[in-house]
Amino acid sequence: MSDKSSSNAYWQANLRIIKICMVIWALVSLGFGILLRPLISGIPVGGTDLGFWFAQQGSILVFIALIFFYATYMNRLDREHGVDEQ
Amino acid sequence: MDQFTINIIFVGGSFMLYVAIAIWARAGTTSEFYAAGRGVNPVVNGAATAADWMSAASFISMAGLIAFVGYDNSTFLMGWTGGYVLLALLLAPYLRKFGRYTVPEFIGDRFYSQTARMVAVISLLVMSITYVIGQMAGAGVAFSRFLEVDATTGLIIAAAVVFAYAVLGGMKGITYTQLAQYCVLITAYTIPAVFISLQLTNNPIPPLGLFSTHVESGMPLLAKLDEIVQELGFRDYTSNHGSMLNMTLFTISLMIGTAGLPHVIIRFFTVPKVSDARWSAGWALVFIALLYLTAPAVGAMARLNIMTTIYPDGTDSQPISYEERPDWMRTWEQTGLLAFEDKNNDGLIQYYNDASPEFAAIAAERGWEGNEMVRFNNDILVLANPEIAQLPGWVIGLIAAGGLAAALSTAAGLLLAISSAVSHDLIKSTINPNISEKGELLAARISMAGAIVVATYLGANPPGFAAQVVALAFGLAASSLFPAIMMGIFSKKMNTAGAVTGMLVGLGSTLLYIFTYLGWFFIPGTNMLENVPANWLFGISPLSFGAVGAALNFIAAYVVMNMTKEPPEEIQELVESIRVPRGAGSAQSH
Numbered sequence: 001m002s003d004k005s006s007s008n009a010y011w012q013a014n015l016r017i018i019k020i021c022m023v024i025w026a027l028v029s030l031g032f033g034i035l036l037r038p039l040i041s042g043i044p045v046g047g048t049d050l051g052f053w054f055a056q057q058g059s060i061l062v063f064i065a066l067i068f069f070y071a072t073y074m075n076r077l078d079r080e081h082g083v084d085e086q
Numbered sequence: 087m088d089q090f091t092i093n094i095i096f097v098g099g100s101f102m103l104y105v106a107i108a109i110w111a112r113a114g115t116t117s118e119f120y121a122a123g124r125g126v127n128p129v130v131n132g133a134a135t136a137a138d139w140m141s142a143a144s145f146i147s148m149a150g151l152i153a154f155v156g157y158d159n160s161t162f163l164m165g166w167t168g169g170y171v172l173l174a175l176l177l178a179p180y181l182r183k184f185g186r187y188t189v190p191e192f193i194g195d196r197f198y199s200q201t202a203r204m205v206a207v208i209s210l211l212v213m214s215i216t217y218v219i220g221q222m223a224g225a226g227v228a229f230s231r232f233l234e235v236d237a238t239t240g241l242i243i244a245a246a247v248v249f250a251y252a253v254l255g256g257m258k259g260i261t262y263t264q265l266a267q268y269c270v271l272i273t274a275y276t277i278p279a280v281f282i283s284l285q286l287t288n289n290p291i292p293p294l295g296l297f298s299t300h301v302e303s304g305m306p307l308l309a310k311l312d313e314i315v316q317e318l319g320f321r322d323y324t325s326n327h328g329s330m331l332n333m334t335l336f337t338i339s340l341m342i343g344t345a346g347l348p349h350v351i352i353r354f355f356t357v358p359k360v361s362d363a364r365w366s367a368g369w370a371l372v373f374i375a376l377l378y379l380t381a382p383a384v385g386a387m388a389r390l391n392i393m394t395t396i397y398p399d400g401t402d403s404q405p406i407s408y409e410e411r412p413d414w415m416r417t418w419e420q421t422g423l424l425a426f427e428d429k430n431n432d433g434l435i436q437y438y439n440d441a442s443p444e445f446a447a448i449a450a451e452r453g454w455e456g457n458e459m460v461r462f463n464n465d466i467l468v469l470a471n472p473e474i475a476q477l478p479g480w481v482i483g484l485i486a487a488g489g490l491a492a493a494l495s496t497a498a499g500l501l502l503a504i505s506s507a508v509s510h511d512l513i514k515s516t517i518n519p520n521i522s523e524k525g526e527l528l529a530a531r532i533s534m535a536g537a538i539v540v541a542t543y544l545g546a547n548p549p550g551f552a553a554q555v556v557a558l559a560f561g562l563a564a565s566s567l568f569p570a571i572m573m574g575i576f577s578k579k580m581n582t583a584g585a586v587t588g589m590l591v592g593l594g595s596t597l598l599y600i601f602t603y604l605g606w607f608f609i610p611g612t613n614m615l616e617n618v619p620a621n622w623l624f625g626i627s628p629l630s631f632g633a634v635g636a637a638l639n640f641i642a643a644y645v646v647m648n649m650t651k652e653p654p655e656e657i658q659e660l661v662e663s664i665r666v667p668r669g670a671g672s673a674q675s676h
Binding site: 010011014018021022025029030033034035037045046047048049052053055056057059060061063064066067068070071074075078082083084085 | 152157160163164167168170171174175176179293296297298305306307308309310312324326330333334337338341359360361364365367368371372375378379382665666667668669670
C-alpha cells in the first residue's frame with residue numbers, strides 16, 4: 001500500500017524487505033502450519049509430520065529469526081541512507 | 087514445613103520484592119509515569135513485554151487448551167507469537183519515532199481529529215477493562231487455591247500490591263516489577279516441565295522431548311499419545327479436525343489482535359531509540375517463546391501422564407481404583423475442578439470418550455456405563471503439574487508465585503493503558519488542556535487508583551460474560567486499532583474520514599457478528615442465531631471474525647479516503663518524518 005509520492009529509496013527498500021519478511025511469516029505459520037500441511041505430511045518428524053512441527057515450534061522459531069534479521073537489516077539500511085539516530 | 091507455609095513464603099517473598107522495586111522506581115515526571123522516561127534497555131523491555139503479554143491465560147490455561155484438543159489449538163501458539171513480527175515490522179519503530187505516550191494520541195494527531203482520538207479511547211477502554219477483569223479473577227482463584235483464603239480476600243491483597251507499584255511508579259515501576267515477574271513465572275513454568283520431560287523421554291529440554299522417544303514404550307512420544315487416546319475413543323492428537331479456513335482466520339485474528347493491543351504497544355514507547363524498538367520486539371518474542379515452546383510439550387506430556395496414571399497396565403487392562411488414586415487427584419477434587427462419578431459401581435475409574443459412537447460397543451462389552459472422570463478443568467494441568475510429577479513442595483510454592491506473577495504483570499500493564507488514556511487523552515487533551523505537569527501526574531495516579539478499584543470490583547463480581555471477554559478484546563484490537571495505526575504509517579493519503587469510517591466499520595461488524603451468536607452484550611438468550619458451526623457465515627466462528635473485521639476496516643477506509651479530501655500538507659510531512667528513525671530523541675513535551 002505504498003503511495004506514489006513517497007518514492008525515496010530508503011522507504012522503498014524498507015517496504016521491499018517488509019514484504020519479503022511477511023511472505024515468509026505467512027508461509028511458515030498459515031502455510032506450512034495449516035493450509036499446506038497436507039502437502040508436506042509425507043515428511044516425518046518425531047512421531048508426527050513436518051506440518052505439526054511448524055504449527056507448534058517451527059513457526060515460532062522462524063518468527064524470532066525474522067525479527068532479528070529485520071532489525072539487523074534495517075540498522076544497516078538506516079546507516080547507508082544516513083537516516084540513523086546519532 | 088507444610089505446603090501452606092511454603093506457599094506463603096514464596097508468594098509473600100515475591101510480593102515483598104515487587105513492593106521494594108516500587109519504592110526504588112518511583113516516577114517523578116509524566117514522562118516517567120507514562121513511558122519510564124524512555125530509558126529502558128531493549129532487552130529489559132523485552133522481558134517486561136513478555137510478562138506484560140503473558141497473562142493468566144498463557145501461564146495457566148494454554149497447555150491445557152492444547153492438551154485436550156491437540157493440533158487444532160496450535161492456533162494459539164502461532165497467533166499469540168506471530169503478532170510480534172507485525173509489531174516489529176509494521177508498528178513499533180514508527181510509533182516510537184512519533185514519540186508520544188498513548189495509542190489514541192497517535193491516532194488523534196495522525197488523523198488530525200478529536201473524533202478519531204475518542205473512537206480510539208473508547209475501543210481501548212472497552213478492550214482493556216474486559217481483559218483486566220479476567221486477570222483479577224485469575225489472581226483471586228490462584229490465591230484461594232494456594233493460600234486458602236477466599237477469592238475476594240485474595241483479590242484485595244493482589245489489588246493492594248498492584249496499587250503499591252503501579253500508582254507509585256507508573257510505567258517505570260511497572261517495567262522493573264514486570265522484569266522480576268518474568269523471572270518468577272518462567273522459572274516456575276520451566277522447572278516442572280523439565281522434570282516431566284526427563285521422566286518421560288530422558289530429554290531435559292521439553293520442546294525436544296516432545297518430538298523424541300517415550301522411554302517406557304520405546305515409541306515416539308506423540309505416536310504413543312495418538313495411540314492411547316484413540317484406544318479410548320478420543321480423536322487423535324496430531325491430526326486436523328476443524329475447518330482449515332476457520333483455523334487460518336482465527337490465527338490471523340490472534341496475530342493482528344496481539345499487535346493492536348494498546349498495553350503491548352505502549353511498552354515500545356519506553357526504549358531510548360527507534361532501533362531499540364525493533365530489537366526489543368525480538369527480545370520480547372525470545373522471552374515469550376521460552377514459555378510458548380514449553381507449553382505444547384507440557385500439554386502432550388501431561389495428557390499422556392494422566393492416561394497412563396489411570397490405565398497403568400495399558401488401555402486393555404483395568405483402570406486404577408478410586409481408592410488408590412494419587413494424592414494430587416484428592417487435592418484437586420476438593421477444589422471442584424476435578425470430579426469422579428462411579429457410574430457402574432465397580433470402584434474403578436473408567437476414563438474414555440463416551441460420546442464416540444465407534445467406541446460405544448467396546449465400552450458396553452467391558453461393562454462401562456459412561457466416562458467416570460466427569461470433570462477435568464483445563465487449568466488444573468499446569469497448576470497440578472508439580473504434584474503429577476511428584477516434585478517437592480517448594481516447586482508447588484513456585485507455581486503459585488508464578489501464576490500470580492503472570493496475572494498481576496498483565497493487570498498492571500492494562501491498568502497503565504487505561505489510566506494514561508483517561509489522564510492524557512481525556513483530561514489533558516479534552517477537559518483541561520492547561521493542566522500542569524504536576525497536575526497531570528496527579529490525575530494519572532488518581533485514574534490508576536480508580537481503574538484498580540473498578541477492576542477489583544469487577545474481578546470479585548465478574549459479569550456473566552467473563553469467559554468471552556478475551557475473544558472480544560482480540561476481536562476489537564484486530565478490527566479497530568491495528569488497521570488504523572497501520573494505515574496511519576503506511577498510507578500518507580489516509581485522512582480523517584477514511585480512518586474513522588474504517589474503525590467504526592471494523593468495530594461495528596465484529597461486535598455485530600459476536601453478539602449475533604453470543605447474545606447482545608453477552609446476555610444469555612439474546613443471541614439471534616445458535617452458536618454452532620452450521621450457523622456460522624462460511625464456517626467462520628465469532629472468535630475468528632476479527633480478521634474479517636480488519637479486512638472490512640481496510641476496505642471501508644480506502645473507499646472513503648478516495649471520495650474525500652486528502653490530508654493537509656503538514657500531516658503528510660508528519661508521516662514522512664515518522665518513517666525515518668533520525669531525530670527520534672527523547673519524549674516531546676506538549
